[in-house]
Amino acid sequence: MQIDDNLLDLAERLQTDRQSHQQLLRLQRVMQTQVDELPQLQGIFIFDSQGLWLITSSDNVLKNANNADREYFKYHQNYDANTLYISKVIRSRSTGDLIIPISRRFNNPDGSFAGVIMAALYLDYFHQFYDSFALNTDASLNLLMADGTILYRHPYALTSIGKNISQTILLFREILPHSEFGNATISSPYDKVERIYGYSRVKRYPLVITAGLSKRDVLADWRNDAYMFAMGGFSLLVILLVMGLVLLRQIKHSVQTEAELMRTRDQLTTINQMLEELALIDSLTGLANRRQFDIALKNELTRAARNYRSVALLMLDMDYFKQYNDIYGHVAGDQCLQQIGQTLKGLARRSNDIMARYGGEEMGIILPDTDAQGVLFFAERIIDAVRELKIPHQGNPHDIVTISIGIYTKVPHRYNDTPISFIDLADHALYQAKRQGKNGIYSS
Structure with missing residues (x-):
């Protein structure tokens, strides 16, 4: 988010x-x-x-x-x-x-x-957003807190905003504790309309979203046909014909109902995927954020230990960044980080190479299946690429923005090597690069 x-x-x-x-x-x-x-x-x-x-x-x-x-x-x-x-x-x-x-x-x-x-x-943002959907009159869309408190409901009703429905709705009492997403038929306590809902709990945030179509709308055509056939049953032939038609209608509407539910579920899945993608991207640099970095490092160490392959971790930091902010301001500092982030993205050559903003001006790079010689060559490319940006920096002895890089490369052991130990050793290497005069590389 x-x-x-x-x-x-x-x-x-x-x-x-x-x-x-x-x-x-x-x-x-x-x-x-x-x-x-x-x-x-x-x-x-x-x-x-x-x-x-x-x-x-x-x-x-x-x-x-x-x-x-x-x-x-x-x-x-x-x-x-x-x-x-x-x-x-x-x-x-x-x-x-x-x-x-x-x-x-x-x-x-x-x-x-x-x-x-x-x-x-x-709140009016959700009013406009939900009104953009082409929905039947009795359709319902809801954004709720995890405890059952309504944040927004469509159709909009001011009296329902802020109400807690956890004790009155089957969804919160019996369904959500056992299933994070799915379908359920529920009657609304506000308009008493029985609806077929698709629901999903939002990952990483205490929110629940639901989308419902009224059962009456879904089955309206089927009920009208059933009533007409019942009134026209005077003979065995007509009755048999009606039974056949009713059966066909039931099958047709069952398929339509299932299709509506599938579309609702797909909408919920799309929304969840969008939220998950936003939650893994750093909004300033466009790189992976700390959360995605932690997940990727854990997965790569597990895979590398299983296949006996090396993993390289680079921690890099902008030299004299505090002085840069003091001289040029935080807005310029953000723009500088954006340029460095775009440069790193341009250097990535494989889909599983992870370029991330680790925190502040510090960035982390995960290179699977890379040995000591390969990662050193890649680090030198980064150093040169940042220099070539020629971003002015009066607080740096070189008068331009430079970076320092710490490297740790190893074939990880399944039990002895953890993400924390890899990060600590790469950070230590970065510290040594800083001690040796910055604008350089140190590999431990």
Whole structure:
């Protein structure tokens, strides 16, 4: 989810940079850029540890406004988990719009609670999105929290927003605990319409989506035909004919019903795939993110140990990056990381080579089936390619942006070598490359 990546990036900036007036102004420009790229966002807000407004993406800070009473603020204040929190629908204090708050906690250097970053998602975005589907009158689409609280329902009904249906709907009481996705026939507690639903729990986020067609619409033609045939049964011949026609109609409508359910399931699968893909991409650089990097490294080490093949791990870091941000600003720093990310993508030659943003300005590269000589040649290509970008950097003795690379290559042992040990050794090699004067390579 791109919003999650944006909030995580902002939290890292707040925790590593000084919260001076100048730094907050730079951060506000980054927030405004993120909101401009996502029209579904009303805005992004940052609150301090007392709930007071620090900055907003629109630079409209309400005087004396305090959000310490909000559900999401209390959650992050009481729980130090580094997780995304999705709240119930609330009404915005700045605009009066109905919004879905999506938030993350950020900490002081000592790990104590420093405040909350919140992205406000327009509820009306879902209204417009769901209205774009060509649906029957009694069709229903729902976005719910994992505890059964309604975030949005189509057809739209304001009274249903925020209601918890976990105790009244069979789906939450008996079906979801045993099946993450599937089909079910359920009667709505709001309009009493019986519908055939396709449902799915969203991976990695506490959300459930459902899509339902009314059973009446699905079987309307079949019922009309059955009634007509029943009224016309005066003789055995007519009765036999009617029975044959009814049977054919039943078969036809059973196939149609199954096709409708398959289409609904395919829509849910497509949405899930889109969410999964977004959750594995770093929104700034377009490279794989930390989550995809961790998954890929674990899988490649397992495969390499089984087949007795070598794996090369490169950790690379931009030299004097803090000075670059101090001189040119965070926006320029982001643009620099984007150029380096695009350069790395252009150097990848195999589909299973993983180029990832590991965190901040640090990037990681996984090269399966690559020996020490091959990875050293590849690392030299990276060093040369970044130099050829000739990105100006007054804080670097070379006057341009350069990078340092640490390499660890090995045929992993199934039990002794883990992703953590590989990363630690590659990071140690990167540290040695930095100690030897930067702008170079060190292989351990």
